[in-house]
Amino acid sequence: MNRRALINWSMAAATAAVLAAALPSAAAADALYNVKKAGVLKVGTETEFAPFDFIDKGKHVGLNVDLFDEIGKELGVKIEWVTLPWDGVLPGLESGKFDIVAGPATITKKRLERYKFSPPIAEATIALLKKKGDTSIMKPEDISGKPTGSGKATAQLAQLQEFVKKLPKQGDVKEYVGFNEAYADLAAGRIAAVGNSLPNIAYVAQTSHTFEVVLPTFGVKTYFGFPENADADHVALNNAVAAAMAAIKADGRMGKLQKKWFGVEFDTPAEVKDPAI
């Protein structure tokens, strides 16, 4: 379905679409077979999402890198990373440039209509990040009347807006293209707090020394998963990845990785079938 949408993409591609429809797709062997045969699982991701994927001293590191190393061991294949800005990641998945996305993305109803998601790897529930030493915000409700911000079109923004609506005084909720811009504006003093998932901001607070996390979390419980292709060709591959992740969770390796990168362990369900949002 998605593949067809991609072909129909542009008027300029009309001829391309005709040709592509005429060509048989190499569907004789499915995605898992191809991955095993090549001995390589190609994983696409962006590198501006610490602590999941980021660049440290020129090297791509993070929870995802460690976790996919383990998944690779389980499947008996090598991992090949393809790093792109987020804009290019999902189109790349749809057009087969890589087999799975290490996003990770908050699992929502609307997104499940388009993609399949791997078993959850962490909680994505929202908490607030404030400037270090700001004593006017000691609990989430203290942002009443204050300007706050979050990444636009994220599940976390929706949660923050929802939360602010219920406060006695509604402050402005600003939207940013990425969370890094929201952090920059928090540092510049235009907003009093940034709402983002706890794993992300816990890491920000720990590394930056200029921000602090405001606990507890609020809103509904959500989870991060890896987006996967939902077509028939990828069913076996997705199942194999899910099995590998189940093994990694069962023997405690997942908990160790969470501890290493988030500082805390999360209890995550085996699968998110019906997300709360």
Next chain:
Amino acid sequence: MNLLAYLSGEDGRNILSGLLNTCLLWAVGSGLGTIFGFLIAVARRYGPRPLDYLLQAGVEVIRGTPFLVQIYLLYFGGPYLCLSLGEASACLTLDPLEAGILGLSVYGAAYYSELFRAGFDAIPRGHIEAATTVGLNRWQTLTRIILPEMTMLVLPSMVNMTILMLKETAVLSIISVKELKFQVDIIGNRDYAFVESFTILALVYWALVEVCGVLGRAAERRLSRYRFAHS
């Protein structure tokens, strides 16, 4: 693809408001950029030498660095630039739209000024001498000879640059200006409908550029009588 679904309802309204903001930023940025650019070119040609060097340095810095970097430093770095004048102190805390218009105009001015500079240089000296010989004063020479001939010469480059200015307005989404790309990207990120959002962006920008191109060609036709026919 459910393009039409995204073009109606609330998404459609948001896209339309984004389009209006883009057009506003584009028009004001290009307009102010052209005016400042022309003033810079005139100041560099007729002003004192040190002013020429100073302006040249400014133009090179603006032209030489990406707009993304400039807007980032202006918007996020601005609040750190504080002036303290005795009792009163003020910090450069612009809102996104102000920062966007200021940034675009300055960026455009640097590029437009270079186009005008080239235009001045390319006018045959004979034309200006001829104008003086037939008794036109400096003002008349400027408005009747130099400006029309120069406009003809730089018009295609100016259309090019104005189109680039349109593309640069998309950079402003990084400082949360709610222009077209900001609004359309919301669809992509929320529903993961990237194919739809890219299609909308491509078509709308293409339409805007075509309008700009048609206006440019119409202006060329009007001005073509000033082409140097007898140099």
Next chain:
Amino acid sequence: MSWELFWLLVEASGLTILYSAISIAIGFLLASGICAAMLSAHRGAATAGRLFVSFFRGTPLLIQLLLVYYLLPKIGLNVSSEIAAILALSLCTAAYQAEILRGGFQSVPKGLIEAADMCGLSAFSTFRRIRLPVAVRLTLPALTSEAIMLLKSSSLISVVGVVELTTMAKDLASSTYQPLPIFAAAGLVYLIINLVVAGFGRLAERAAKRGHA
């Protein structure tokens, strides 16, 4: 900001320079052909040239990159990240350069061409000796600007997986949480590269002027 981080930016700028230089050169060759087509008396060629310019100037480079990278494989042309980046950049800059050149050729004084004609120069000699040099001289500043523009827009090729200067800066900014110094440093690296380009542009302008009576 440490020297180590700065050095990473400098390293990444190597790719920015490489991809831009190749694309500007290919783009100029393409642009010459497209410009000739647009100015030719042949209706079809002129329309094709204008359509090319319209599309590649009209749509965002980001989308052109995605088209090349994701749609060409659909018709059996499996392009690598590198080829996709160069192809899209070249096509895009060709459209802009073609428009610049067209402006230049149309501004060549008719008297010059008539004079060449009277002196008995062939059409080809007139083109090579009169029209081309004059047009290039008239458009050099705009062509230099376009080269600088392309250098800066090459930051978008990260979308097909090439980590160049801007993307490295964004990556570093997001992992160190010090965006301001890192973006300022990236700006400085761009400035140095572009000053060199602008310097070459001025040298070329001076050389071209010498040949002009």
